[in-house]
Amino acid sequence: MTETATTRQDTRTQVRVNSFIRSVYNWMAGGLALTGIVAYFAAHNQTLNHLIFGAPMVFFGLIIAELGMVFYLSARIQKMAASTATGLFLLYAAINGLTLSFIFLVYTSTSIASVFFICAATFVTCSIYGMTTKRDLTSWGNFLFMGLIGIIIASVVNMFVQSSGMAMIISYIGVLVFVGLTAYDTQKLKNMALTQPEGLEAGVVRKGAIMGALSLYLDFINLFIMLLYIFGGRR
Numbered sequence: 001m002t003e004t005a006t007t008r009q010d011t012r013t014q015v016r017v018n019s020f021i022r023s024v025y026n027w028m029a030g031g032l033a034l035t036g037i038v039a040y041f042a043a044h045n046q047t048l049n050h051l052i053f054g055a056p057m058v059f060f061g062l063i064i065a066e067l068g069m070v071f072y073l074s075a076r077i078q079k080m081a082a083s084t085a086t087g088l089f090l091l092y093a094a095i096n097g098l099t100l101s102f103i104f105l106v107y108t109s110t111s112i113a114s115v116f117f118i119c120a121a122t123f124v125t126c127s128i129y130g131m132t133t134k135r136d137l138t139s140w141g142n143f144l145f146m147g148l149i150g151i152i153i154a155s156v157v158n159m160f161v162q163s164s165g166m167a168m169i170i171s172y173i174g175v176l177v178f179v180g181l182t183a184y185d186t187q188k189l190k191n192m193a194l195t196q197p198e199g200l201e202a203g204v205v206r207k208g209a210i211m212g213a214l215s216l217y218l219d220f221i222n223l224f225i226m227l228l229y230i231f232g233g234r235r
Helices: 003-043 046-053 056-079 082-099 102-106 109-132 140-161 164-195 202-231
Strands: none
Touching: 003 046, 003 082, 003 102, 003 164, 003 202, 046 056, 046 082, 056 082, 056 202, 082 202, 102 109, 109 164, 109 202, 140 164, 164 202
């Protein structure tokens, strides 16, 4: 292959990568915006407040529905239509807004806004690192996954123990884990984009972008919650 042909190939590859990554972040931003709008509306609607938080079965039912959608999307994404994957992602973001509406009831608006900007700055920094670093972050995967499992188990235990000290420790560890996951997932998406063959159907590319958006969305939301517990000012 001549130098000119190689340059053209590299240019096409870079355009394809940029387009895919831009699509991922656009869908992620859309999911976050939807979650925020639903959470704000639900927090300021007494009927929804009573329905979600007045009956534990409803709240935990929503949590189970969220988990079910994440697992279903992850397992069946290749077999469903792009429109279905998109709809499930947006539905998940909306339901997550309902369950996260409590933050507007527990924390002040000023602290929510300030922590959001701290989270956004941290997330962007980690994403840039994951996108630009020459270091292979693959080895981080198992370590971060074990950390995530540990956080989940500790959080479930603390639901019964109700220890504020334990909750603070979980939050600090959670920040480290989700900072690492943000960089790791970003690099994974970049590698996915680089290895995508040319001429893929738009629907296939869309489904890849939706799954990428879901991964980064989860990293952002969980990082935000951990930081909010540490820095948030309660009402």
